[in-house]
Amino acid sequence: MADPSGESPHRSPLHELHVDLGAKIVPFGGWDMPLSYDAGTLEEHRRCRTDAVVFDVSHLGTVRVSGPKAHAVLQETFTNDLERIEPGRAQYTHLLDPDDASVLDDIIVWWLDAETFDVMPNASNTDRVTDALAAADHVTEMTSTRAILAVQGPAARERLAAISPEAAEVGRFRVESFDWRGTACLVAGTGYTGEDGVELAVPLAVAEEVWSAVVRVGIMPAGLGARDTLRLEAGLPLHGHELGPGITPLQAGLGWVVRWDKPEFRGRAPLAAERDAGVSRRLAGLMVEGRRPPRGGQLVVRGDDVIGEVTSGNFSPTLERGIAMAFLPPDVEIGGIVDIDMRGTRTAAEIVAMPFVGR
Amino acid sequence: MNVPENLRYSSDHEWALADGGNVRVGITDYAQDALGDVVFVELPEVGAVVEANQSCSEVESTKSVSDIFAPVSGTIVAVNADLADEPERLNDDPYGEGWLFVIEPSDNDQLADLLDAASYRALTED
Numbered sequence: 001m002a003d004p005s006g007e008s009p010h011r012s013p014l015h016e017l018h019v020d021l022g023a024k025i026v027p028f029g030g031w032d033m034p035l036s037y038d039a040g041t042l043e044e045h046r047r048c049r050t051d052a053v054v055f056d057v058s059h060l061g062t063v064r065v066s067g068p069k070a071h072a073v074l075q076e077t078f079t080n081d082l083e084r085i086e087p088g089r090a091q092y093t094h095l096l097d098p099d100d101a102s103v104l105d106d107i108i109v110w111w112l113d114a115e116t117f118d119v120m121p122n123a124s125n126t127d128r129v130t131d132a133l134a135a136a137d138h139v140t141e142m143t144s145t146r147a148i149l150a151v152q153g154p155a156a157r158e159r160l161a162a163i164s165p166e167a168a169e170v171g172r173f174r175v176e177s178f179d180w181r182g183t184a185c186l187v188a189g190t191g192y193t194g195e196d197g198v199e200l201a202v203p204l205a206v207a208e209e210v211w212s213a214v215v216r217v218g219i220m221p222a223g224l225g226a227r228d229t230l231r232l233e234a235g236l237p238l239h240g241h242e243l244g245p246g247i248t249p250l251q252a253g254l255g256w257v258v259r260w261d262k263p264e265f266r267g268r269a270p271l272a273a274e275r276d277a278g279v280s281r282r283l284a285g286l287m288v289e290g291r292r293p294p295r296g297g298q299l300v301v302r303g304d305d306v307i308g309e310v311t312s313g314n315f316s317p318t319l320e321r322g323i324a325m326a327f328l329p330p331d332v333e334i335g336g337i338v339d340i341d342m343r344g345t346r347t348a349a350e351i352v353a354m355p356f357v358g359r
Numbered sequence: 360m361n362v363p364e365n366l367r368y369s370s371d372h373e374w375a376l377a378d379g380g381n382v383r384v385g386i387t388d389y390a391q392d393a394l395g396d397v398v399f400v401e402l403p404e405v406g407a408v409v410e411a412n413q414s415c416s417e418v419e420s421t422k423s424v425s426d427i428f429a430p431v432s433g434t435i436v437a438v439n440a441d442l443a444d445e446p447e448r449l450n451d452d453p454y455g456e457g458w459l460f461v462i463e464p465s466d467n468d469q470l471a472d473l474l475d476a477a478s479y480r481a482l483t484e485d
Contacts, residue, residue, distance in 0.1 A: 024395075035395070040450070041421040042396040225395065225421055291446070292399045293419050315398035315421060322399075343417070343424070345401075 012058040013147045013207045021221055029123030031059040034223035041225035045317045048193055048230055049357075052153035052160075053222035054214050060148055061126030062201065066116040067137025074109065074117060077132050077266055079249060081259035087111050090173045090188045094249050094257050095121075095132055096267025101274060103243040103252065105129055110175040110188055118142070118186070118201070122239045132266070147207035151219060152197030152230075160198065162217045170198055180206050192227065194234025194358045229314050232323060235285060235354030241296060241311045242283055242325055250274055251327060253283045253354075281308065281327040285354040286340065288347050291315060294324035294340050301339045301346065307332070310340060318357045324349070360483055361388040363454055367430070367470055368479035371412075374454065375430040375473055378461060382431050382470055385458040386418065386449060389483045394420040397449040402438040402460055409435060409462060411469055416459060418449065427459060431469040437461040 009032045023034035034056065036044060047053050075082055080093035089111050095104045105125040110118040121129040126143065133139050151160050161168035166178040172189040186201040202210045215221060237243050242252055248271055249258050288294060294313030299306050313324030334353055339346040366374040372390035376383040399419040409415040409429035416427035438460045442448060449457040
């Protein structure tokens with residue numbers, strides 16, 4: 001599929017290994033990445049809930065921000081508060097539009113040492129984030145220098161310990177360096193599946209070696225298909241769906257990412273105005289009666305009124321029901337029943353608390 | 360890809376099998392592989408009148424939704440109700456337990472107009 005920009009898509013440093021494993025490759029955010037492997041999306045999903053899988057997420061951006069001003073620039077740019085953490089920790093945060101408080105990107109920050117941060121935006125938002133941080137002393141795009149492997153699932157650490165006890169022990173939302181046979185790598189206790197697990201950032205020179213070792217200890221490769229159904233079950237937003245132009249953190253139910261005790265961050269004033277006025281819509285979880293997967297763009301209907309649109313929907317392999325997220329009026333309550341218009345067929349859906357699965 | 364010699368094929372990746380005087384219909388191995396894991400199938404009603412090349416059913420995978428087109432015109436006389444609970448049969452056995460429905464054709468010549476195995480194989484190898 002042609003990239004709209006006309007540029008040829010980026011390839012992961014692990015691309016050849018994916019092809020050898022029989023992956024179906026699809027375009028995603030300007031990258032060619034695995035959708036699924038031979039096992040298929042459902043099996044990859046179930047394996048992540050019961051055992052362990054590995055995703056290649058090298059398409060995430062890494063922007064290294066360093067120098068004496070780095071901390072202050074991040075503080076006045078992003079919504080979350082670095083005063084709540086310390087070096088060696090990871091933090092989820094947002095970059096807002098200064099004019100309307102739309103979420104321009106959702107980001108994980110790895111705080112490596114006092115003056116060094118790895119800021120990790122979504123694939124297609126890297127330039128936007130780099131621009132927003134331009135006031136820092138050093139802002140270096142590192143994406144092409146490393147691969148990132150997300151090892152996720154209840155058995156992720158146990159299996160990973162067979163090849164790197166050091167990496168397997170990193171605490172939740174902690175960041176540490178570890179040694180891979182003489183090469184310095186990074187590991188963080190983060191992920192996007194609703195399961196425990198770690199993410200490894202490894203230099204290109206050892207990327208294939210680390211991936212192969214991870215697969216060899218019985219950690220099943222999983223693609224973007226399973227990554228999407230897993231994050232959906234976990235109620236986690238995806239930029240371009242539950243976050244993006246016209247969507248604020250408050251509408252997305254992510255008020256905890258915004259630290260009002262900070263004097264300033266980009267978008268603070270318009271967001272404060274929305275907070276004071278009350279949100280006009282809120283992200284809700286919907287569960288349909290049967291297996292039919294709701295799809296993004298389908299209308300949510302109450303009586304004769306269209307009250308929203310599905311932002312993400314699919315079949316939940318764990319619940320064996322169709323599940324979805326949609327922005328709905330704030331008066332819609334948990335337990336309420338609405339309809340989703342699925343290609344002309346109205347299907348009843350219950351408003352449920354998220355996450356759909358797990359904690 | 361498995362393309363059995365004894366079946367006829369549509370360019371939309373359905374297969375058709377002469378079954379007594381009726382026509383049994385499913386999706387091809389190529390189609391199930393392209394769809395990925397099937398999680399939901401909406402079948403036509405028994406008794407429904409269907410038109411050749413018109414959508415009469417839907418198959419949804421974790422990835423996308425696809426229309427199923429009737430390869431011949433006629434009346435639906437049977438549907439594979441087991442697919443409601445076990446849609447994965449479309450992936451596991453597309454030419455067997457993953458069949459979709461049976462049409463009593465209104466025009467007995469339409470089956471012969473479909474592709475033979477060699478032509479369909481050529482289509483999928485393009």
